[in-house]
Amino acid sequence: MASHPPYEPLPLTHEDHVPTQLYNSPPSPPSSSFHLPTGDHDGMPYTDDMGIPMGAAQPRFLGRALYDNGAPSVRDSYASSHATLPAGSGDRGSEYTTDSVYGLNDAPTPPRAYTDSTTYHDEPGFFVHGEQPRRRDEKRARAAYASPRSRRKPILIGLGVVVVLAIIVGVVVALTVGKKKDSSSGSSSSDNTAEPTSGSSSSSSSPSGKVALVTGSDGSTVTADDGSTFTYVNPFGGTWYWDENDPFNNGARSQSWNPALNETFNYGVDTIRGVNLGGWLVTEPFIVPNLYQTLQSRSTTTFTVIDEWTLMEAMGNDTANGGVSQLEDHYNTFITEQDFMQIAAAGLNFVRIPIGYWAIEVLEGEMFLPKTSWxxxxxAIQWARKYGIRINLDLHALPGSQNGWNHSGRLGSYNVLYGPMGIANAQRSLDYIRIIAEFISQPEYRDVVVMFGITNEPQGNAIGLPVLQTYYYQAYQNVRLASGIGEGNGPLVSFHDGFIDLADWAGFIPGADRATLDTHPYLCFTTQSTAPISTYSNTPCTAWGAEMNNTMADFGFIVAGEFSNAVTDCGLYVNGVGQGDRYEGTYTGGGTWPALGNCTTDWLDYQNWSNSTKNSYKTFALASMDALQNWFFWTWKVGNSSAGIIEAPHWSYSLGLENGWMPTDPRESVGQCGNISPFDGPLSAWQTGGAGAGTIAASVTSALAWPPGLISFAGSASSAQSVLPSFTPSGTPVTLPGPTFASTSGVAAPTASIDVGSGWQNTQDTAGMMGPIAGCSYLDPWIGSTVSPPAPLCTNARRALEAPSTTDAATSLITPAP
Structure with a gap:
């Protein structure tokens, strides 16, 4: 095994915060928990007690290193070799080798008052997995699907106006036949699938008598939901489908080789080739830097804007430019309908969409914009449906933060399953998982939103594997209660590996109905190198391929939810605002990093990359795709900085397409690693909702009973769950609303006559929503891990999980921190 230098220590706590209010409780005095990294009077940022700037994101890869006792891991980055690893290296060897203000445009002229920027997703480098025998390659062949029956009538040309009109009427009738609610079901249905010939499209009558196009293929004209039109470009035989009078029709197909939305996607046979829509509904400084820079530059901002919490605070102060409505400006422009069309045109069939818990609700004092992102x-569901793209919904940010990184909404400490508010925050999170699952399991949505990542990147090594698995199992039960066990309905439940070795997940809830593992391999956050990108041509194959294959055999289905083209940490805000980078020796997050060169000239000047360099990046991307097999690139789009350029080019799939270093057809990746023993599927029936799905042994379920007995604190012994603040199911669950459809044909919107679902699939799911217990005390959800629980916890001596009587007032008290 290749040797690696030790990682720098992880700063577990950041303490400089005035706690917010919870449940209309009185303000609390200053506590020791982290919040705003303000600057001093000279404009220099404050640092924490470890010397880390208060504007710096915690590098994600450090978490694992801290809990590995300094020992090298099979998941350490192979980038330190500066080149491809030899086949068979390591103790096991490797068989694998046998005009948007936020977008990509130049700065507008004249300048706009409010612009966006690009944010970085700083994932841990230790996600790079070790060398293990690889037994699977991506299988190109998949189960054959019956060709859908065409519903278009041939239009005879030149027979006269009367004949043409008669044929149009026939088309309308044909398109209407079979457009029932069951077009949203998971079973195959040829009746609802339209496959017009290239460049042609079908039409339907609107209530006003107008003829509106409802489907088409390459070269056809699409009317967007805002009424604008553009040409549908898809060289891969995809077809779009949108009928405002039948908005839940699932006849669209992303590419000819992928099943339409109303056909079955065979996981383990059909391949997931996707991109993340990072930085959109959960902002990040490196993906949308101009948004952060713009708010930082205004005179109303006197603190460092480092995450969405501080971004919202800055917007709230910036009333002259629209206040918090500026965030909705970002939502409205950064990702649009045309992005979904372009994603299908790039040969991709999935999107992973990060959202924050604030899409559902926020409590008083939490600095997020509630409900708007929903x-x-x-x-996104409507656009994905229109272009035949499936969605992996990723719950990216939990109350209190599950990892303490800027992309969890708030930089600082992590407080889910950890610290004094660890149980209470987990209970809130489980409620939000349940609420989302009830919505997406409805027949109107379940064939589009087919995967649910229940928690992005929790700090598994600190939380502990048993506690994390207990939480995951409870979340799994919430999702399956909403969607039904063994029926094939509802989403796959995706568990992030929590930065824990994939081998440790073998045997986790065997028999679970539609469960999958999520891992995020990155090369760029460990040892830096000046070696050119051409030397990395086979590194993904030796680093990731074997372990992905082993996991398919030992756990089941696994997907790489994030990866990128970056092999160094160069890029604006890649490590967080003001944190510098390792490559230039300016990284302030810990450790000693010698300056190796200049990021701009060595790595970021993509405008001047030679064809050879672009081809090397393309080779690296293809090797990554082949090694990971089922994947989501991070991310689809990176926006301009205030300088009017993209300063993190390795993270943008669309930029790579435009400039020639990403493949125009991702199927080119098949066989890139030279694998000789590919996994050929299919997965076992229980993994795909077939016979036996959901049959879990009683010994397994009893070992994973919720809540866990112990919750860890940084620097102290674990504490019994019974002494921590927790909630009780005393409230009414929030129900998420369905869409309101706009008309694109000049007639009144048809939403009133269309059933968009109740928001709650399982009417038997009647448990209350978690809320405070009268007489018990609660800390700020973002308090940090070093603060002791309230004492006494409950003045009425009732246990934290005991349900209150119907006469109790569900009020809460925040106990001041010591």
Whole structure:
């Protein structure tokens, strides 16, 4: 095994915060928990007690290193070799080798008052998995699907106006036949699938008598939901489908080789080739830097804007430019309908969409814009449906933060399953998982939103594998209660590996109905190198391929939810605002990093990359895709900085397409690693909702009973769950609303006559929503891990999980921190 230098220590706590209010409780005095990294009077940022700037994101890869006792891991980055690893290296060897203000445009002229920027997703480098025998390659062949029956009538040319009109009427009738609610079901249905010939499209009558196009293929004209039109470009035989009078029709197909939305996607046979829509509904400084820079530059901002919490605070102060409505401006422009069309045109069939818990609700004092992002997620469902793209919904940010990183909404400490508010925050999170699952399991949505990542990147090594698995199992039960066990309905439940070795997940809830593992391999956050990108041509194959294959055999289905083209940490805000980078020796997050060169000239000047360099990046991307097999690139789009350029080019799939270093057809990746023993599927029936799905042994379920007995604190012994603040199911669950459809044909919107679902699939799911217990005390959800629980916890001596009587007032008290 290749040796690696030790990682720098992880700063577990950041303490400089005035706690917010919870449940209308009185303000609390200053506590020791982290919040705003303000600057001093000279404009220099404050640092924490470890010397880390208060504007710096915690590098994600450090978490694992801290809990590995300094020992090298098979998941350490192979980038330190500066080149491809030899086949068979390591103790096991490797068989694998046998005009948007936020977008990509130049700065507008004249300049706009409000612009966006690009944010970085700083994932841990230790996600790079070790060398293990690889037994699977991506299988190109998949189960054959019956060709859908065409519903278009041939239009005879030159027979006269009367004949043409008669044929149009026939088309309308044909398109209407079979457009029932069951077009949203998971079973195959040829009746609802339209496959017009290239460049042609079908039409339907609107209530006003107008003829509106409802489907088409390459070269056809699409009317967007805002009424604008553009040409549908898809060289891969995909077809779009949108009928405002039948908005839940699932006849669209992303590419000819992928099943339409009303056909079955065979996981383990059909391949997931996807991109993340990072930085959209959960903002990040490196993906949308101009948004952060713009708010930082205004005189109303006197603190460092480092995450969405501080971004919202800055917007709230910036009333002259629209206040918090500026965030909706970002939602409205950064990702649009045309992005979904372009994603299908790039040969991709899935999108992973990160959302924050604030899409559902926020409590008083939490600095997020509530509910607004949900309306844009509903737009995403509509656009994905229109272009035949499936969605992996990723719950990216939990109350209190599950990892303490800027992309969890708030930089600082992590407080889910950890610290004094660890149980209470987990209970809230489980409620939000349940609420989302009830919505997406409805027949109107379940064939589009087919995967649900229940928690992005929890700090598994600190939380502990048993506690994390207990939480995951409870979340799994919430999702399956909403969607039904063994029926094939509802989403796959995706568990992030929590930065824990994939081998440790073998045997986790065997028999679970539609469960999958999520891992995020990155090369760029460990040892830096000046070696050119051409030397990395086979590194993904040796680093990732074997372990992905082993996991398919030992756990089941696994997907790489994130990866990128970056092999160094160069890029604006890649490590967080003001944190510098390792490559230039300016990284302030810990450790000693010698300066190796200049990021701009060595890595970021993509405008001047030679064809050879672009081809090397393309080779690296193809090797990554082949090694990971089922994947989501991070991310689809990176926006301009205030300088009017993209300063993190390795993270943008669309930029790579435009400039020639990403493949125009991702199927080119098949066989890139030279694998000789590919996994040929299919997965076992229980993994795909077939016979036996959901049959879990009683010994397994009893070992994973919720809540866990112990919750860890940084620097102290674990504490019994019974002494921590927790909630009780005393409230009414929030129900997420369905979409409101706009008309694109000049007639009144038809939403009133269309059933968009109740928002709650399982009417037997009647448990209350978690809320505070009268007489018990609660800390700020973002308090940090070093603060002790309230004492006494409950003045009425009732246990934290005991349900209150119907006469109790569900009020809460925040106990001041010591």
């Amino acid at each position: 309306t844009y997620f509903l737009k």
